[in-house]
Amino acid sequence: MLTFMFVSLFAMVDPPTTPYMYSESRRLDGVQREWVPIEQIAPVMARAAVAAEDADFCEHWGLDLSAIRAAMKSGGQRGGSTISQQVVKNVYLWHGRSYLRKAMEAVLTPVMEAVWSKQRILEVYLNVAEFDEGVFGVEAASRHYFGISAAELSPMQAGLLAALLPSPKTRSASQPSSYMRQRAQDIVNGAATIERDGRSACFETRAG
Numbered sequence: 297m298l299t300f301m302f303v304s305l306f307a308m309v310d311p312p313t314t315p316y317m318y319s320e321s322r323r324l325d326g327v328q329r330e331w332v333p334i335e336q337i338a339p340v341m342a343r344a345a346v347a348a349e350d351a352d353f354c355e356h357w358g359l360d361l362s363a364i365r366a367a368m369k370s371g372g373q374r375g376g377s378t379i380s381q382q383v384v385k386n387v388y389l390w391h392g393r394s395y396l397r398k399a400m401e402a403v404l405t406p407v408m409e410a411v412w413s414k415q416r417i418l419e420v421y422l423n424v425a426e427f428d429e430g431v432f433g434v435e436a437a438s439r440h441y442f443g444i445s446a447a448e449l450s451p452m453q454a455g456l457l458a459a460l461l462p463s464p465k466t467r468s469a470s471q472p473s474s475y476m477r478q479r480a481q482d483i484v485n486g487a488a489t490i491e492r493d494g495r496s497a498c499f500e501t502r503a504g
Contacts, residue, residue, distance in 0.1 A: 340450075349490070351486065428465070456477075
């Protein structure tokens with residue numbers, strides 16, 4: 297019951313910070329961050345994040361068992377975390393590798409999936425993800441890299457931001473390497489694919 301209440305809180309209330317964001321704010325003497333609702337984020341950005349990090353986001357219940365098995369077979373060289381798991385880690389837990397954190401993440405993720413909508417999970421993800429040192433959330437990232445709001449992002453700009461997510465401190469969206477440009481284009485293509493085949497339906501906001 298306590299776990300349910302704990303997870304339910306941020307289904308309705310925007311997290312004021314996260315453990316990692318707080319620690320980075322103390323280390324850097326402040327961070328860039330501005331919360332925006334998903335309706336004020338370009339739809340292509342939401343699709344790009346899903347295409348880059350968790351293409352089957354709408355198909356699973358928080359834990360993608362096939363991705364976990366693939367990660368185990370690769371000896372941990374590839375990630376198995378879904379967007380939902382990343383939200384649980386960022387909002388409720390701490391960074392770093394430990395069996396305790398992974399166990400707590402495995403318990404909390406299905407609970408969050410039962411309480412939060414998919415759209416809410418993605419909204420929180422896009423607002424707490426790190427896009428550069430001290431830059432959190434897609435609104436701050438859009439202004440930091442491109443001087444525009446998250447609502448104004450083009451498909452390629454969205455692809456470049458999504459390409460940062462695995463390693464935001466070592467990549468740049470404003471001065472992308474050739475690898476970053478190719479990765480961004482692949483993400484743009486993937487975002488278009490999941491829109492066409494319906495894998496974005498669970499989080500898309502449609503008029504009417």
